[in-house]
Amino acid sequence: MKREVHLRSATDKNTYRDLISSVFASYDLRFSPNRQFSAEVKCVDIRDFKFARVHANNQLGVRQHRQVEKDQKDELVLFTSLSGTIHLTQNNREVTVRPGELGLYDLGSPSIWKHGDPTAVLNLVLPGEVLRRRLSGVSRTTSFPYVVSSGVSRLSHGFFVGLWNEVEAISSFDAELCTGYLADLLALSIERGEKSLPLNRPSARRALYHRSIAFIRSHLEDPDLDPQGIAEAVGISVRYLHQIFEEAGQSVCACLRDARLERGHAELSRPRTLAYPISEIARRSGFRNPSHFATAFKRRYGLSPREQQNLANSRED
Structure with a gap:
């Protein structure tokens, strides 16, 4: 099984832009003026899945139509805040995700995200097909933000964070298997809406x-x-x-x-x-x-x- 772990720090904005582009997709990143910049991105790659924990200062990320057309990404991003508040806008919908809550957005559509200072975000980038085959259909023009409150949704959040905490300790095979279980839980959360x-x-x-x-x-x-x-x-x-x-x-x-x-x-x-x-x-x-x-x-x-x-x-x- 393929499992690669990368821990990279960025002390300048250009390096950070490159990191975000390689892990997620192309974004126009904007930063608050008069603030010292620092960031850390830890990635764990398992086959077609990419886990990424991002620590960064106050910033805004804009993914525009031209970048979507150039990248041709068919990937979704499941994310949760470990600290701080995240604001996401996609398809004319704006949602706020706080610690203990989940969000899901589509790299195949323009989006805007912003967060405060400091913020730690846990992400899972997964192929769109992984979720589509577990559902009766995932629209390519719809974002899926969710507030975790009870039941399957809460279980999804706990499993997501728990898997990240253990992903380097368990075998690569088990990590891939558990990532599939997480996709199952996510699909079930959507269906139980x-x-x-x-x-x-x-x-x-x-x-x-x-x-x-x-x-x-x-x-x-x-x-x-x-x-x-x-x-x-x-x-x-x-x-x-x-x-x-x-x-x-x-x-x-x-x-x-x-x-x-x-x-x-x-x-x-x-x-x-x-x-x-x-x-x-x-x-x-x-x-x-x-x-x-x-x-x-x-x-x-x-x-x-x-x-x-x-x-x-x-x-x-």
């Missing part, structure tokens, strides 16, 4: 979609899992289940297959997996036939299960 809604409301359909995904992932070992069983567990008809998945751009069966392959890939990516036969990993992923698993796995990942297993065992953590 409204409660007790009629089933024909878009937000209710999204919640049902996410509930179905959660049920699928928790029952992957069952080779008999099918749309009928999923619909019964969620409490809707099979026809309606297919409808909400079609709205998300994926069939129920394709989602089930992909989730099983992802489980198998995760198992085969663990170091020292040679002790487990491929047939056992296929079974734990919900495949009755190991050859069917091997064929689908190679089509998806470009490697056979055995090749993936050997690759994982050859890596040094």
Whole structure:
């Protein structure tokens, strides 16, 4: 697994601009006059995810249309304040995030952020696709600021900060796995934005979609899992289940297959997996036939299960 840790300090504004550009995207940065500048950026890169803790003085960051068009970023930024207050404006919405609260914004749209002096911000940059495939749709023109108050949202915040505190102590594989769990919690927080809604409301359909995904992932070992069983567990008809998945751009069966392959890939990516036969990993992923698993796995990942297993065992953590 790839894990890179960088701790860089900036005593001049140009160095800091370069740091922000490399970690996030291109911004026009503006600083308060007559203040001594200092900043520190600590980054932990895990595959497609980038954690970054930023300590800096009073400043304003503006990401303009020209920079969005040049960068072509399809990434989201989850962030929380460790100290100080952050103000974010995107798509004509302005939100304020304080310690204990979460914000989410899109690098694919113009934005403005500003914060006081001093401020410590914890960020996670993640591919937009990571969240989109966990939801029934993430609009490319909508920012998602959230106030953490209770339930899943509070759990998301606690998991985010806790993962950052432990990300260097745990294995790279576990760090990547936990980052995926954080994305699951974030998606669940979004889906739980409204409660007790009629089933024909878009937000209710999204919640049902996410509930179905959660049920699928928790029952992957069952080779008999099918749309009928999923619909019964969620409490809707099979026809309606297919409808909400079609709205998300994926069939129920394709989602089930992909989730099983992802489980198998995760198992085969663990170091020292040679002790487990491929047939056992296929079974734990919900495949009755190991050859069917091997064929689908190679089509998806470009490697056979055995090749993936050997690759994982050859890596040094």
